[in-house]
Amino acid sequence: MLWVDKYRPKTLDQVMVHQEIAQNLKKLVTEQDCPHLLFYGPSGSGKKTLIMALLRQIFGPSAEKVKVENRNWKIDAGSRTIDLELTTLSSTNHVELSPSDVGFQDRYIVQEIIKEMAKNRPIDTKGKKGFKVLVLNEVDKLSREAQHSLRRTMEKYSASCRLILCCNSSSKVTEAIRSRCLNIRVNAPSEEQIIKVLEFIGKKENLHLPSGFAARVAEKSNRSLRRAILSFETCRVQQYPFKSNQAIPPMDWEEYISEIATDIMKEQSPKRLFQIRGKVYELLINCIPPEMILKRLLHELLKKLDAELKHEVCHWAAYYPAKEASDSRPQTKFMLRIAADLENQTNLQPYDSCDDLDFS
Numbered sequence: 177m178l179w180v181d182k183y184r185p186k187t188l189d190q191v192m193v194h195q196e197i198a199q200n201l202k203k204l205v206t207e208q209d210c211p212h213l214l215f216y217g218p219s220g221s222g223k224k225t226l227i228m229a230l231l232r233q234i235f236g237p238s239a240e241k242v243k244v245e246n247r248n249w250k251i252d253a254g255s256r257t258i259d260l261e262l263t264t265l266s267s268t269n270h271v272e273l274s275p276s277d278v279g280f281q282d283r284y285i286v287q288e289i290i291k292e293m294a295k296n297r298p299i300d301t302k303g304k305k306g307f308k309v310l311v312l313n314e315v316d317k318l319s320r321e322a323q324h325s326l327r328r329t330m331e332k333y334s335a336s337c338r339l340i341l342c343c344n345s346s347s348k349v350t351e352a353i354r355s356r357c358l359n360i361r362v363n364a365p366s367e368e369q370i371i372k373v374l375e376f377i378g379k380k381e382n383l384h385l386p387s388g389f390a391a392r393v394a395e396k397s398n399r400s401l402r403r404a405i406l407s408f409e410t411c412r413v414q415q416y417p418f419k420s421n422q423a424i425p426p427m428d429w430e431e432y433i434s435e436i437a438t439d440i441m442k443e444q445s446p447k448r449l450f451q452i453r454g455k456v457y458e459l460l461i462n463c464i465p466p467e468m469i470l471k472r473l474l475h476e477l478l479k480k481l482d483a484e485l486k487h488e489v490c491h492w493a494a495y496y497p498a499k500e501a502s503d504s505r506p507q508t509k510f511m512l513r514i515a516a517d518l519e520n521q522t523n524l525q526p527y528d529s530c531d532d533l534d535f536s
Contacts, residue, residue: 180405183377186240188229192373193222193365193401198229204358205233212330212339214315214354216346217362220400223342226362227311230340234309235269242267251284260285270309276317283322286312290329290337307338315341316348327352364399367391373401374408383412386420396424403427429464430472437476 185191191198204210213230215223231239242265251258260281265272271289275282290310318326327350330339341357343349365373374390377383393411397404410425411418436455439448459469474493478486 178406179377179381179409180402183373183380183405184225185229186232188226188233191222191226191229192376193369194226194362197226197360197362201226201230201360202233205230210234210338212334212341212357214341214343214346214349214357214359215362216316216343216349216359218364218400219344220397220402221362221364222401223362226360227340227342231267231270231309231311235267239267239269242272249285249288251288258284264289270311272311272313274313275322276314280319280321282318283325286318286322286326287329290333290339307336309338309340311340311342313342314344315353316343316345320350323350323353327356330356365401367394367399370394370397370399370401370404374404377405377408381412384417386418389418389420389422393424396426429459429462432459433469433472434476437473437480440477441480 188198188202215227217223228239245264245266247262247264249258249260249262251260258281260278262273262275262278262285273285273289275285278285312326315323315326326339330337330353339357341349341353346354346359346361371390371394374393375385378385378390390408393404393408397407407424411422414425415422432455436452439452439455442448456469460466470493474489477489481489
């Protein structure tokens with residue numbers, strides 16, 4: 177078992193990071209007045225850990241007895257029937273899923289799963305009707321139609337179903353949904369907190385950590401606790417005993433993006449851009465989100481550009497993700513734009529407008 181799973185807190189009392197949030201959640205459950213919740217914050221900050229600990233606090237150990245299912249729905253959409261398949265994680269008291277995985281048909285999943293849960297309302301130990309919990313991941317990636325549908329459905333079935341929503345950015349969630357939830361901001365842990373967790377794991381694993389080693393791992397983690405623990409375990413596999421100057425291995429996908437940035441700087445031609453496109457699609461196939469690709473690519477390009485071009489590159493890096501809802505390939509358009517700017521800057525032989533290139 178990976179350390180990131182082995183040492184994941186099981187209860188709210190075991191939480192080492194975000195202890196204040198954990199205690200407030202515990203009070204919320206004790207008062208038996210649990211509203212809809214919206215957890216938001218950067219990736220790797222501990223949102224899912226808090227959610228799973230909260231479910232255990234509400235339902236006890238049964239919340240950990242989950243099963244993975246590939247669910248199929250036949251949905252009547254007026255003149256046609258829509259067949260949808262989605263992977264769910266469920267226990268007797270909760271269901272977890274990512275509706276955005278079905279694309280633009282996500283609104284149907286949201287409606288059907290909540291209706292289904294409301295019909296099968298559980299009975300608690302006192303003989304009273306309880307409620308089920310629906311955990312929706314990546315709510316910020318839901319279409320507007322799905323979010324409007326979610327708002328209507330969560331009002332209608334609020335007595336029998338509680339929603340726990342999880343996302344990276346609350347700004348992409350409609351105000352109507354945010355106003356109906358208790359919003360909980362889960363900040364990225366500080367480097368000091370990450371060091372504390374790494375030292376705790378090291379002690380449990382009987383590892384000797386050289387002075388400053390945990391601090392170097394935390395610094396390279398970009399304040400992502402999950403990444404820090406994974407890097408720590410990778411270092412343990414590669415070499416032990418640890419050395420004070422031991423290299424902290426970067427993520428493979430980050431090295432790959434660094435190569436893409438180098439390719440962009442070396443040559444700006446249609447042939448090279450087609451090669452780069454293939455590399456970007458390979459990252460997407462391996463489940464690296466487009467926004468992470470863009471962010472990392474920008475980071476690598478800024479290391480290589482002069483001051484005059486940095487402002488222009490940052491502008492287009494912000495422009496194309498903003499159009500992502502209507503453009504399925506913002507990362508490709510961004511690279512085309514940067515390549516065109518580099519051509520103009522270096523006075524290379526220009527090619528046709530990048531808008532004329534076919535990237536279908």
